[in-house]
Amino acid sequence: MKDKNEFLQVKDLVVEYTSEGKIVHAVNKVSFSLERGRTIGLVGETGAGKTSIAKAILRILPEPGGKIVGGEVFLDGEDILKIKEKGMRKLRGRKISMIFQDPMTALNPVKRVVDQIAEVVRTHNSKMSAVEATAEAIKMLEKVGIAENRVREYPHQFSGGMKQRVVIAMALACNPDLLLADEPTTALDVTIQAQVLEMINELKKDFNTAMIMITHDLGVVAEVCDDVAVVYAGEVIEYGTKEDVFDHPAHPYTKGLFGAIPDLNSHVKRLSPIEGLPPDPSDLPEGCNFSPRCPYATDECRRGEINAVEAAPGHTCRCCNIKAQEVQK
Ligand SMILES: Nc1ncnc2c1ncn2[C@@H]1O[C@H](COP(=O)(O)OP(=O)(O)OP(=O)(O)O)[C@@H](O)[C@H]1O
């Protein structure tokens, strides 16, 4: 992956929560970058830190408790972790939008769907009249497959899939440069999921949006992602293009996850379980976070920080022992 022309650059991001007197190390020096028009998939088990990464970028970590304690996030060359909250509020929605897993987080139950979108449109185009904003909202809803005769209904009159499509329309109504999607299709049935993914792909192409797709679902990665960052215990342990990571996994964790999957076009959708549990983020092991579960662990793995190494140009892997695995294969 190129380092220049990157629209988003996340460098050494560290997020901690304070909970019951303990420090939860949720995100530990995460780095990745993204060009306009490309999608990166953040994949990993539950509790790996995926949502925390997205919320840190948007600066919406829960308060008190959640805190960015290190790192930089450059958006279009500007470190947005240094912007004041007022400036950040302008960025949210205008430049960055987020689609949450639960559509009702974003929808107002007592407002007609079209009015909610029109409001977003108007917030970002203050010169637009109410009538123009409504026309724009109807266009946006039609794009996500909601017919004009339904747009004046309330969210509760819509199915789960339709609600999620409204949320996607809302996230895209302000034409964001960066879209963060946190498991946007997990709650949907398979047919609707396929439609929504197709739509996301089309819209992304139309608007040249950069996108972070958080998912457990390898089918979603295959469908929409260009690059993949595998997240384990708050670290990106493998990072590369989708083809690098799927077809040539280098980290023992990724190999385990993808073990059951012969290739990118196979229909195995879920991450395969690996024996053991991820470490407690308030009590991480010394050295490699994966060492308690890793079949290749040596004493070297249990000492100091494990740096990312290149498995191939642009394809990195946080493992000090790639060669040993090759031998043991
Ligand atoms: N508000 C909070 N207070 C304390 N700990 C938290 C809080 N939110 C998240 N965590 C912890 O931070 C770690 C990362 O959580 P996060 O929600 O980012 O993971 P995730 O990868 O999105 O998981 P999932 O796939 O289940 O959504 C977990 O150990 C989680 O328990």
Ligand code: SF4
């Ligand atoms: S550093 Fe060691 S323990 Fe960690 S993944 Fe590599 S071989 Fe396994």
Ligand SMILES: [Mg+2]
């Ligand atoms: Mg999450």
